[in-house]
Amino acid sequence: MLSSDRFDVEKYIKNIDAEIFGIDLHWLPHVHGAFNIARVIKRIHPNSKILMGGFSASYFSEDIMLNNQSVDFILAGDFVEKQLVTLMKSIESNGNLEYVPNLWYRKDLKIHHNSPLKDPNPTDAVFIDYSILIKNAIRYHDIKGHIPYYSWIKNPTGMTLIQRGCQFNCGFCGGSNYAYKNKYFENSPVRRDPKRVVEEIEIVQDTINAPVFIAGDLNQAGKEYYMQVFREIKERGIDLPLLTEYFVPPGSRIFSGTI
Ligand code: SF4
Incomplete structure (x- = not known):
């Protein structure tokens, strides 16, 4: 369009x-x-x-x-x-x-x-697989219909997310911790398995080989979580520009000497 x-x-x-x-x-x-x-x-x-x-x-x-x-x-x-x-x-x-x-x-x-599903493992059905996007674009002869945003062909990026929900309560936000727990799911935030997150990044490398935006604040997820993400990235030999977001400025330790 x-x-x-x-x-x-x-x-x-x-x-x-x-x-x-x-x-x-x-x-x-x-x-x-x-x-x-x-x-x-x-x-x-x-x-x-x-x-x-x-x-x-x-x-x-x-x-x-x-x-x-x-x-x-x-x-x-x-x-x-x-x-x-x-x-x-x-x-x-x-x-x-x-x-x-x-x-x-x-x-x-x-x-x-109907009542919501009681699901102890809600994240196991969440997986962003860029190879499916590519396959579907070819299968349906519709590349433009599958791109995530207008300039994606010239300037592609991949995306993964470490969690659903949020730990904060910005007053204007319909996706806040309060809104999420009261309207969308019983817990907030719900973190994803770091291995699955990095698996998605690896698929981006194998398919579109573009920078990846990691949605969700890695620092807020805690040292154990972000170290596991970085270790997985290293072990899988991933060499892509990664864009990270922080809702609170992280200390310099997250950027230096941790990997
Ligand atoms: S940090 Fe973002 S997602 Fe979380 S409550 Fe604030 S605006 Fe909403």
Whole structure:
């Protein structure tokens, strides 16, 4: 859309044949686009279902289900990867939605909401695999449709994240510790296994060989955690520029003499 004035949204959507369209409604800047795209999809594919997810979709799930008939489902909360698979299987088989955790849906003119999944290992289904992005771009003959941002072809970066949720409570933030624990998942933050994080970085090296942004404050995760990340990086022979973020300035020890 950004790279061509001639990009025709409706034509693009018409060419997609899918039973379910998933729309990300995470931060509030997504609101305008998310609901308008939902309306366009519903007009063009009235028999397809529209699923929303993300922090804002979760926080306002009841309002959305009450006021937006284009939206059929919301998977509310974080860590809904497994629930998405359950939803797809249930639609493919019997259409029985009452056993899909975290799901908001309509039945018999009523809005229903299923309890969230009790998941002791929520991070095991989280994995950002850039090789899938490349494979899908080739399989569907659609490179531009798979790139994460406009200038990615010229200036690619990979991304991994060390945690979901946050330890801080910035008053303006819908993803804060308080918001997360009350609306999205029972704990916050939930750290990922450092090995899995570095495995993702290695895949970036093997596929797009670009700098990697490590989202989440490594220093706040503690010395044991960041040392394990750096050790894994070294042992796997990863040699990429890494971009790190810090919510509180770290001491100089994190940058020197630790590896
Ligand atoms: S540090 Fe970032 S994610 Fe955490 S509460 Fe503040 S703004 Fe939100």
